[in-house]
Amino acid sequence: WPEFDEEDVVSFLEEFDEIAEAHGIHGKRRCVKLKYCLPKDKVGEVTLYEGYLRGDWEQLKKDLLYAFPQTVSSSKRLLKKLKELTKERWTLDGLRSKVLMYQSLVRATNGANMSNDVQANTLIHTLPKVLERKMIDNTVEGGVMPPLAKVAEKILAEAANVEYWAEVAEGNEEEPPQKVARKPEPEAAPKTEPSAEMSQMMEKFERMTLNLLRIAENNSKRPYKENQEWNPNCYYCNSPGHRRYDCAEFVKDKNDGLFTVGERGRILDKNGNIIRIDTERGIMYHVRNQKAHGKLVRGVSVSPEAATLCVKSVPEEVIGVPSEWDCPVVVDGITYQ
Numbered sequence: 001w002p003e004f005d006e007e008d009v010v011s012f013l014e015e016f017d018e019i020a021e022a023h024g025i026h027g028k029r030r031c032v033k034l035k036y037c038l039p040k041d042k043v044g045e046v047t048l049y050e051g052y053l054r055g056d057w058e059q060l061k062k063d064l065l066y067a068f069p070q071t072v073s074s075s076k077r078l079l080k081k082l083k084e085l086t087k088e089r090w091t092l093d094g095l096r097s098k099v100l101m102y103q104s105l106v107r108a109t110n111g112a113n114m115s116n117d118v119q120a121n122t123l124i125h126t127l128p129k130v131l132e133r134k135m136i137d138n139t140v141e142g143g144v145m146p147p148l149a150k151v152a153e154k155i156l157a158e159a160a161n162v163e164y165w166a167e168v169a170e171g172n173e174e175e176p177p178q179k180v181a182r183k184p185e186p187e188a189a190p191k192t193e194p195s196a197e198m199s200q201m202m203e204k205f206e207r208m209t210l211n212l213l214r215i216a217e218n219n220s221k222r223p224y225k226e227n228q229e230w231n232p233n234c235y236y237c238n239s240p241g242h243r244r245y246d247c248a249e250f251v252k253d254k255n256d257g258l259f260t261v262g263e264r265g266r267i268l269d270k271n272g273n274i275i276r277i278d279t280e281r282g283i284m285y286h287v288r289n290q291k292a293h294g295k296l297v298r299g300v301s302v303s304p305e306a307a308t309l310c311v312k313s314v315p316e317e318v319i320g321v322p323s324e325w326d327c328p329v330v331v332d333g334i335t336y337q
Contacts, residue, residue: 001037006068013061028055236267238282249284258287 002015016037020030031052035043045067046052051060233240236250244250253259259275262268267275267283275286 001033004038004042006042009064009068013064027057030057031055031060034060233279234282235277235279236282237284238278238280253284253287258290 001019002012005012016034020026020033025033035047038046046060046064049060049063049067051057051063234242234244234247234250236244236247239247254261257270259270260268260272262274267287269275269287269290275283277283278285
């Protein structure tokens with residue numbers, strides 16, 4: 001087992017982890033085993049750490065790095081070790097574990113200001129991000145990391161900006177800005193107020209939207225007034241059991257040319273006038289009266305005598321308001337009211 005060196009705790013913990021992993025020692029057992037590798041004057045102190053009391057090995061490693069701050073000389077040894085490791089080929093998991101260990105060391109050194117330490121800090125801070133951004137794709141085919149020398153060279157080149165060191169000293173671990181050639185951005189069009197035409201279009205769109213909402217709301221309601229009885233009979237022949245377009249009389253009269261169907265299904269007489277719906281007698285009554293007498297008065301075919309009688313039968317005060325009055329119809333000498 002390795003000897004404990006308080007000036008190079010990182011290297012000690014790395015070697016201890018490798019041996020403990022090989023012997024299958026994990027968790028709390030690894031914390032207890034560490035006690036036998038410490039000097040006698042350090043054992044009592046380490047057994048009081050939070051990680052040791054909880055049996056948490058990762059927490060115990062952090063406690064050790066906090067209790068034994070690493071000196072500048074240990075940072076120099078770290079940089080030397082990093083340069084030696086650039087000749088190796090690391091697996092992805094191995095590289096990640098070492099990165100975590102180096103990050104702990106950087107926090108323990110409290111940001112040393114010597115150039116070698118700055119390079120070490122830069123490598124430690126930037127390596128995890130480069131690992132995630134650049135290197136994972138390279139492990140898809142072979143499953144082995146490429147030599148770290150190229151990675152370290154790229155990282156140290158990116159970290160040459162002096163302003164980045166001030167951010168690192170303040171605890172900001174953001175990546176240094178990369179100088180990438182960019183195409184000149186096109187000049188943005190000047191912001192102008194919306195034209196009057198555009199404003200009118202928007203207002204029209206809002207009105208149309210509100211109208212559609214009202215129509216949708218009205219369509220969800222009953223299409224007739226409350227307490228109004230729905231007529232189950234055919235609007236054309238006024239017989240029950242079928243509707244207008246299923247009516248044989250409707251088809252027969254249409255084929256005979258007695259009427260035409262206009263927009264929205266309205267029935268028009270031979271003169272193009274609309275024949276209103278008659279829920280009591282049916283539209284057929286008016287269509288066939290038109291056939292017998294050739295002259296249409298307010299939607300009903302009447303003889304000249306019947307028309308005179310119709311005018312006389314209407315009170316003087318309502319003449320000119322024919323919508324509430326029905327004219328008598330004479331068919332074959334018989335007057336129908």
